[in-house]
Amino acid sequence: MSADGGMMLVFRLGGVGFVLSVEQLIEVRETARGWLDTSQADVTAGVAGHIPHRGQVVPLRNLARRLGISGDTAFGEVLHLLVLVGADGPWCIAVDRVEGVFSAHDFILLETPSLPFVEDLWPFSQFAIYHGEPLLFVDPLDLEWRWRMA
Amino acid sequence: MRLALFVAAERNFAVSIERIVHIIARPTTYRLPLLKRCFSAVFLDGQEMIPLLELQFGTAVGSASGLVIVCDSDFGKVGIPAERVLRVVDQSSGDLDDCVEEPMFYAETDLCFNYAGKRYPLLNVDAALCRFRTAPGNSPD
Numbered sequence: 001m002s003a004d005g006g007m008m009l010v011f012r013l014g015g016v017g018f019v020l021s022v023e024q025l026i027e028v029r030e031t032a033r034g035w036l037d038t039s040q041a042d043v044t045a046g047v048a049g050h051i052p053h054r055g056q057v058v059p060l061r062n063l064a065r066r067l068g069i070s071g072d073t074a075f076g077e078v079l080h081l082l083v084l085v086g087a088d089g090p091w092c093i094a095v096d097r098v099e100g101v102f103s104a105h106d107f108i109l110l111e112t113p114s115l116p117f118v119e120d121l122w123p124f125s126q127f128a129i130y131h132g133e134p135l136l137f138v139d140p141l142d143l144e145w146r147w148r149m150a
Numbered sequence: 151m152r153l154a155l156f157v158a159a160e161r162n163f164a165v166s167i168e169r170i171v172h173i174i175a176r177p178t179t180y181r182l183p184l185l186k187r188c189f190s191a192v193f194l195d196g197q198e199m200i201p202l203l204e205l206q207f208g209t210a211v212g213s214a215s216g217l218v219i220v221c222d223s224d225f226g227k228v229g230i231p232a233e234r235v236l237r238v239v240d241q242s243s244g245d246l247d248d249c250v251e252e253p254m255f256y257a258e259t260d261l262c263f264n265y266a267g268k269r270y271p272l273l274n275v276d277a278a279l280c281r282f283r284t285a286p287g288n289s290p291d
Contacts, residue, residue: 133178
């Protein structure tokens with residue numbers, strides 16, 4: 001099934017490709033790591049710290065850690081942030097790089113099979129095929145909910 | 151029952167041909183996060199995402215040449231890496247006995263097929279996937 005209309009953002013984290021609908025994206029931005037306030041970090045909730053954003057403070061969740069991607073990926077001196085729509089307000093993730101924004105018609109959305117993955121930890125119900133590559137489809141609301149249930 | 155005989159990581163093994171969907175040239179593989187321990191990566195076969203069975207040792211996975219045997223299992227399709235197909239034979243052309251060889255995949259090989267003076271551990275994909283179905287893989291710390 002081809003994805004519905006609209007645009008999709010592709011990003012990389014730890015060598016893995018991800019995609020999300022731009023309708024669930026508030027902003028792509030860069031910020032110096034020094035702006036990350038870790039005084040209220042909450043590892044169990046996946047919150048690495050908080051970032052000032054448009055006059056408020058939003059949580060930064062560590063997607064790499066959530067997925068068991070090792071190393072310091074996405075947490076260099078400059079943070080490449082995706083600010084996402086959340087249930088109670090914006091939240092963000094840090095990524096290695098944004099590849100671009102593309103027409104949703106170029107993606108084929110499919111259900112992710114359960115067999116390959118550790119089921120109780122797996123947070124992606126769909127993946128997209130883009131230029132022959134499987135990209136993990138990020139639904140920020142679903143991901144946020146699973147984080148809270150963890 | 152007919153058996154297909156293969157080589158991977160310089161070791162022989164056998165798979166029941168009834169389980170084989172097809173054999174493809176080595177596809178591009180993707181090391182996605184949170185894979186179960188018995189899998190090394192996934193690949194696309196058409197629009198299907200299929201896990202690739204991990205070798206316990208050896209270097210067949212990721213080698214430039216080689217094949218992937220796409221098999222049906224009770225849990226879904228799974229890919230098995232191989233370097234080459236040796237032949238397809240009828241089980242009656244050899245005999246089966248208990249397998250004492252160290253498993254080459256994260257998979258069960260209870261039986262061994264003896265054929266033309268060589269031993270071929272018979273891969274039981276269902277048992278392998280049942281065994282590892284709930285085992286944590288590279289889970290986050």
